[in-house]
Amino acid sequence: MQNQTAEKAAKPAVTSKTSNFVQSAMAACLGVFVIGFVGFSHLEVVHNAAHDVRHANAFPCH
Amino acid sequence: MFRAIVFSAVPVGIITGIAITLMQMVGTEPLILKAETYENAGSAVPESAAPAEHSHAAAAPAHDHAMPAAEAHDAAGHDHGDGWSPADGFERTAYTLGANVLTAIGYSLVLTALLSMTNVSHGWRTGLFFGLAGFASVMLAPMVGLPPELPGSPAAELAARQTWWVATAVATAAGIGLLVLRRETWAAVLAIILIAAPHVVGAPLPPAGVEPLAPLELERRFIIVATVTSFVFWALLGALSGTFLKRLSPSV
Numbered sequence: 001m002q003n004q005t006a007e008k009a010a011k012p013a014v015t016s017k018t019s020n021f022v023q024s025a026m027a028a029c030l031g032v033f034v035i036g037f038v039g040f041s042h043l044e045v046v047h048n049a050a051h052d053v054r055h056a057n058a059f060p061c062h
Numbered sequence: 063m064f065r066a067i068v069f070s071a072v073p074v075g076i077i078t079g080i081a082i083t084l085m086q087m088v089g090t091e092p093l094i095l096k097a098e099t100y101e102n103a104g105s106a107v108p109e110s111a112a113p114a115e116h117s118h119a120a121a122a123p124a125h126d127h128a129m130p131a132a133e134a135h136d137a138a139g140h141d142h143g144d145g146w147s148p149a150d151g152f153e154r155t156a157y158t159l160g161a162n163v164l165t166a167i168g169y170s171l172v173l174t175a176l177l178s179m180t181n182v183s184h185g186w187r188t189g190l191f192f193g194l195a196g197f198a199s200v201m202l203a204p205m206v207g208l209p210p211e212l213p214g215s216p217a218a219e220l221a222a223r224q225t226w227w228v229a230t231a232v233a234t235a236a237g238i239g240l241l242v243l244r245r246e247t248w249a250a251v252l253a254i255i256l257i258a259a260p261h262v263v264g265a266p267l268p269p270a271g272v273e274p275l276a277p278l279e280l281e282r283r284f285i286i287v288a289t290v291t292s293f294v295f296w297a298l299l300g301a302l303s304g305t306f307l308k309r310l311s312p313s314v
Contacts (some may be wrong), residue, residue, distance in 0.1 A: 019180075024067060025177075027067035028172045030068075054090060055210065056210070058292070060227050
């Protein structure tokens, strides 16, 4: 995070674009992980807690 | 950028999660509760092995008698009847709210990340269209093969359905992305193949001859309400994600 501003100042175009992409991809992975946990985990406790949400979101359930 | 996306997705997820929980409380939730009364009634009379297979899935823990049938027919792979589950009423709604907020944060993280990866101007309008693409990818496309189900509906093995669901959502999103972002003919052809392929392969279907426990009319109403709720969810999530990202992203 802290080197992002430094990078930007030094070599603006290419580096910052690449790091933007990598950081966005990391954020997307985090999101997929969260959705997978709430909507797709086979753990019974997680399933029961999120039960109604899974049904409403048409996540495969039961 | 990672920071900006997370700082954008968290408030967006909280707002959308709360809004959608309110909608579910008057929409899908009463239908789920009603279906569970049929589900529980069904498990009280396990006249044949096939319906009993689905009856032990209720949130209420009082149906041990269904377990032998469940063990005998565990091919369906969904015995989760006897563990902890939130008590009906406030506790159940609270967990639903939590799950809705987490789901919205997760989806907003992905949507905001995709927004920031593409070279389009941010703002609520772009976000809204990304949201509509999300609705098409994770609701419309999967529900062609696996419609939203009430508790007590017969279904194929869980892992197979989950695999098909994820593959369909990813293929549809990739197809829409290709159509929107690439001008070449091959991209359009590939996009159409990607979007159609999951349905040519076909979703895992429920076993033949097993009737859902809830009446058809209830099931249909649930599909409509769930779809409309999801549409509002994605419109809100998209528009808010676009707005927040525009405010929070480091000026490029």
